[in-house]
Amino acid sequence: MNTAWLPFAVVCAVGLGRALIAGVPPRPPAADDAQRREAYRFVASDEVPERREAAKTFPTDLWSRDDDFHQREASRARDWARTHNVPFGDALSAIDEGLRERWPNGSATPPVATVPPCRPRAIY
Amino acid sequence: MSPARHLLTFVGGSYRTARYVARHTPLRLALFATLALAAAWPLLSTAAMLNEFRDAHVLAHYETAARDAVLHWHQAPLWDPYYCGGMYLLGTPQARFLSPTFLFTLFFGEARGEALTAFAMIIVGLEGTFRYARDRGTTRFGALLAAPLFALSGIFAVSPALGWIGFFGFELLPWLALGVRRALVGERMAIVLTAVTAAWCVGFGGTYAAPIAALWCAFEVAEFVVTRVRSDRLRVLQGVGVAAAGAALATALAAVRLWPIAQTLDDAPRIIGGTPGNTWGILIRMFFFPIKGETDNGEFYLGFWILPAALLGLSRRRSIGLAVAVVLCAWLAAGYEVHPSLFAALRELPLYTTLRYPERFLIPLGLAAATLAGRGISLAEAYARTPHARVRRRRIVTVVAFVVASLAIVVNVGPLVAQHALHARERFLTAPPVAGEARPFHQARGSRWALEYYEPMQRGSLSCWEAYPVPQSPLLRGDLKTEERVVEPGAGTVTERSWSPDVIDLDVTLSRPATVAVNQNWHSGWRSNVGEVKSDHGLLTVALPEGTHAVSLRFEPRSAMGGALVSLVAAAVLIFVAWQARRTPRVTTLRDGLVLALLVLAPAVPFVAVTAGPPQKTFPEPPLTPDGRPVVAEGLDEAAVRIDAKFADGVVLEAATLSNAEPAAGSDVTLELDWRRSPKADPGLGIFVHIEPSSGTAQNGDHILLSGVLAPEDAPPDRTLRDVIPLYVPEDARGKTWKVWVGLWHVRRGGSRVGVADGGHTLVDGNRVLAVSFVPH
Numbered sequence: 001m002n003t004a005w006l007p008f009a010v011v012c013a014v015g016l017g018r019a020l021i022a023g024v025p026p027r028p029p030a031a032d033d034a035q036r037r038e039a040y041r042f043v044a045s046d047e048v049p050e051r052r053e054a055a056k057t058f059p060t061d062l063w064s065r066d067d068d069f070h071q072r073e074a075s076r077a078r079d080w081a082r083t084h085n086v087p088f089g090d091a092l093s094a095i096d097e098g099l100r101e102r103w104p105n106g107s108a109t110p111p112v113a114t115v116p117p118c119r120p121r122a123i124y
Numbered sequence: 125m126s127p128a129r130h131l132l133t134f135v136g137g138s139y140r141t142a143r144y145v146a147r148h149t150p151l152r153l154a155l156f157a158t159l160a161l162a163a164a165w166p167l168l169s170t171a172a173m174l175n176e177f178r179d180a181h182v183l184a185h186y187e188t189a190a191r192d193a194v195l196h197w198h199q200a201p202l203w204d205p206y207y208c209g210g211m212y213l214l215g216t217p218q219a220r221f222l223s224p225t226f227l228f229t230l231f232f233g234e235a236r237g238e239a240l241t242a243f244a245m246i247i248v249g250l251e252g253t254f255r256y257a258r259d260r261g262t263t264r265f266g267a268l269l270a271a272p273l274f275a276l277s278g279i280f281a282v283s284p285a286l287g288w289i290g291f292f293g294f295e296l297l298p299w300l301a302l303g304v305r306r307a308l309v310g311e312r313m314a315i316v317l318t319a320v321t322a323a324w325c326v327g328f329g330g331t332y333a334a335p336i337a338a339l340w341c342a343f344e345v346a347e348f349v350v351t352r353v354r355s356d357r358l359r360v361l362q363g364v365g366v367a368a369a370g371a372a373l374a375t376a377l378a379a380v381r382l383w384p385i386a387q388t389l390d391d392a393p394r395i396i397g398g399t400p401g402n403t404w405g406i407l408i409r410m411f412f413f414p415i416k417g418e419t420d421n422g423e424f425y426l427g428f429w430i431l432p433a434a435l436l437g438l439s440r441r442r443s444i445g446l447a448v449a450v451v452l453c454a455w456l457a458a459g460y461e462v463h464p465s466l467f468a469a470l471r472e473l474p475l476y477t478t479l480r481y482p483e484r485f486l487i488p489l490g491l492a493a494a495t496l497a498g499r500g501i502s503l504a505e506a507y508a509r510t511p512h513a514r515v516r517r518r519r520i521v522t523v524v525a526f527v528v529a530s531l532a533i534v535v536n537v538g539p540l541v542a543q544h545a546l547h548a549r550e551r552f553l554t555a556p557p558v559a560g561e562a563r564p565f566h567q568a569r570g571s572r573w574a575l576e577y578y579e580p581m582q583r584g585s586l587s588c589w590e591a592y593p594v595p596q597s598p599l600l601r602g603d604l605k606t607e608e609r610v611v612e613p614g615a616g617t618v619t620e621r622s623w624s625p626d627v628i629d630l631d632v633t634l635s636r637p638a639t640v641a642v643n644q645n646w647h648s649g650w651r652s653n654v655g656e657v658k659s660d661h662g663l664l665t666v667a668l669p670e671g672t673h674a675v676s677l678r679f680e681p682r683s684a685m686g687g688a689l690v691s692l693v694a695a696a697v698l699i700f701v702a703w704q705a706r707r708t709p710r711v712t713t714l715r716d717g718l719v720l721a722l723l724v725l726a727p728a729v730p731f732v733a734v735t736a737g738p739p740q741k742t743f744p745e746p747p748l749t750p751d752g753r754p755v756v757a758e759g760l761d762e763a764a765v766r767i768d769a770k771f772a773d774g775v776v777l778e779a780a781t782l783s784n785a786e787p788a789a790g791s792d793v794t795l796e797l798d799w800r801r802s803p804k805a806d807p808g809l810g811i812f813v814h815i816e817p818s819s820g821t822a823q824n825g826d827h828i829l830l831s832g833v834l835a836p837e838d839a840p841p842d843r844t845l846r847d848v849i850p851l852y853v854p855e856d857a858r859g860k861t862w863k864v865w866v867g868l869w870h871v872r873r874g875g876s877r878v879g880v881a882d883g884g885h886t887l888v889d890g891n892r893v894l895a896v897s898f899v900p901h
Contacts (some may be wrong), residue, residue, distance in 0.1 A: 022173075112569070
């Protein structure tokens with residue numbers, strides 16, 4: 001190998017090495033079944049008021065309303081996961097499972113299982 | 125030795141070292157890699173983490189889905205069932221996996237691949253800027269200083285923090301410009317350079333990079349023609365011909381990506397309204413000021429330090445081209461804020477109608493400014509190195525100017541690198557999700573705000589956002605126990621035999637002809653070995669005869685197959701051109717030109733062969749209102765409340781009807797506006813809707829598409845066009861009188877309102893008409 005390229009190769013190797021040894025913080029323990037049901041209940045019980053809040057923000061746009069709701073829902077799931085020291089992904093998985101298995105959600109209104117088609121706003 | 129002498133010795137030594145490094149490619153690249161390492165270090169140090177910014181989720185997902193398709197399913201990354209209910213992954217404009225940097229993702233995963241891509245692309249940009257500046261007549265030392273100005277500029281610090289890795293496609297801009305410049309002087313190898321960098325840029329998801337780079341290339345050609353046409357017309361013609369060959373082969377090489385993208389945008393055009401603009405003050409703060417909190421400052425940072433060198437560069441006559449580029453880019457970046465607006469004119473061109481953010485023209489402005497600075501350094505360097513024995517004072521002035529301008533740029537490297545760390549620190553990072561145990565795929569309601577969590581748990585997210593209206597069936601569900609079902613009750617059973625993104629195998633037993641529905645979006649690329657693939661309101665279905673069937677659904681879009689063929693032929697042509705270039709570096713004779721023309725035509729053969737085949741089956745369904753009625757109707761419904769207001773552009777608001785004339789506070793109603801347009805109505809019209817209570821905050825329902833699905837200019841003339849708008853009546857609306865005013869405006873052409881010619885049966889106020897009024901109870 002031409003040694004002239006050695007400095008370049010060394011710097012690239014340092015960059016590659018740094019990326020490969022970069023670690024992640026320890027993950028919280030996985031949620032058990034009771035926690036998953038509680039996560040679903042906590043998030044889904046607030047669906048109606050959250051959708052109403054989203055409708056206030058976007059009174060004339062169905063997709064934007066739904067999108068705004070999903071932001072609120074994700075935020076609520078994240079909060080629950082943090083306070084209960086479980087992975088955020090487990091809270092999201094619980095919402096999916098609860099919706100599919102019709103777990104009790106603490107609300108008279110069942111969660112909506114459909115979404116309005118994607119219609120990004122043309123004007124901001 | 126005096127301190128001044130020490131300083132001079134140090135400066136002189138540094139200068140000589142820099143020139144030495146600039147002259148030797150391995151050393152120069154080592155220096156550039158070190159700069160890139162310093163800039164990307166915060167990204168590399170957190171390379172295993174997940175960026176939780178909303179856009180980062182979506183853009184990273186495309187890369188993850190492509191990796192998963194290749195490594196897990198051993199398929200080409202064509203269809204993405206994990207997002208929006210299924211979408212054409214190869215045809216998604218913002219996906220970046222068709223680029224050499226996808227290798228990082230394949231080997232090291234998306235998150236680490238993202239950091240490594242940023243690191244690599246900065247090196248690519250540094251070397252590209254160096255070479256481009258050299259080609260623009262800059263000395264090696266000047267080019268060495270110019271390189272970090274562009275390749276480390278603000279946009280490349282901001283983008284990774286937001287997950288906009290596609291913006292690193294702009295690091296290819298100097299390479300592409302260099303390719304065009306060399307092609308214009310007849311270099312055969314430049315054709316290869318132009319084609320490869322352009323295809324890379326397109327494959328990298330350059331929704332802004334590729335169109336803006338194309339403009340830059342057009343500018344290079346125009347500059348070449350203007351400066352040379354008087355001296356040697358034949359050379360000009362020859363040069364433009366070679367550059368055109370490069371452009372044609374670039375298009376062909378990128379066909380594997382361009383063709384699917386063209387199909388996607390044809391199926392679902394992206395419509396952008398509004399008249400965005402930036403004041404000169406904002407642009408200056410974006411370009412020259414360091415980043416500051418939540419402001420736009422430093423988004424495209426090059427810094428004030430560049431000014432001495434750039435101003436010196438402007439003093440050279442040969443810098444006129446770059447100066448013009450700076451002016452044009454600044455003019456474009458100002459958007460609709462200046463009149464006349466060059467950005468508005470640009471948006472009249474087909475490819476550029478979808479550009480939303482004019483300030484992004486500060487990126488090519490950065491390249492022009494960096495090159496100008498390099499030229500300024502070169503000028504001062506030349507004067508400083510030329511002995512002017514008789515004009516000693518002049519020499520001192522030039523030496524001082526050279527040292528000051530150079531030092532300013534060297535000092536600027538600090539803030540340039542630092543801004544990368546500042547933006548990287550702003551990210552909200554978490555540990556990425558880990559794939560759970562293998563389980564069947566299901567569509568989930570999902571959340572695009574946390575999209576990266578869904579694919580590892582074998583779930584698709586119906587919650588969808590993209591820059592274009594992804595064709596998405598309203599029949600998709602996120603709570604099904606099985607993803608396939610027989611539509612007709614009691615007609616038979618369906619069992620999923622195997623599932624993968626591009627292939628779904630089903631066992632179907634039917635007692636009579638029936639339809640099997642798959643809980644994914646329909647696309648014209650889906651094929652079935654039995655029966656006929658159809659669309660049911662955008663849902664993927666297969667009509668099957670009676671009997672037992674082993675159904676195999678495969679996603680094989682013609683645009684992907686055809687595009688791949690065209691790209692393969694183009695790649696073979698480019699290899700041949702590169703081989704030719706080793707023997708005869710330039711295209712000089714008429715014979716060379718003819719051979720080149722024939723080579724350029726070669727990729728057209730598979731294109732014609734594929735497009736000449738039988739047309740792909742489509743199921744055009746009429747655009748529907750949110751409540752399921754056709755948008756285009758023969759006439760008004762009986763219950764419609766007539767208005768007959770006439771607008772100046774030949775558009776009539778025939779009626780406006782509220783679904784509930786006495787709505788309750790806190791309820792949902794719909795407002796139906798019935799329009800009729802004449803054949804001569806202007807394109808680019810939008811509808812503004814002002815919902816004003818007698819007290820409190822007004823609401824806005826401005827929109828472009830009728831019922832959210834049909835652009836007014838695409839609607840047939842002289843028919844009733846239903847524009848149904850959902851309307852939430854807030855809780856605090858009770859007892860107030862709400863008036864809904866409606867009008868038309870040139871939403872994509874200047875923003876002015878369309879005048880009301882005749883108010884019909886209602887009130888007129890400021891070029892708007894009163895559609896309905898109501899008092900919620």
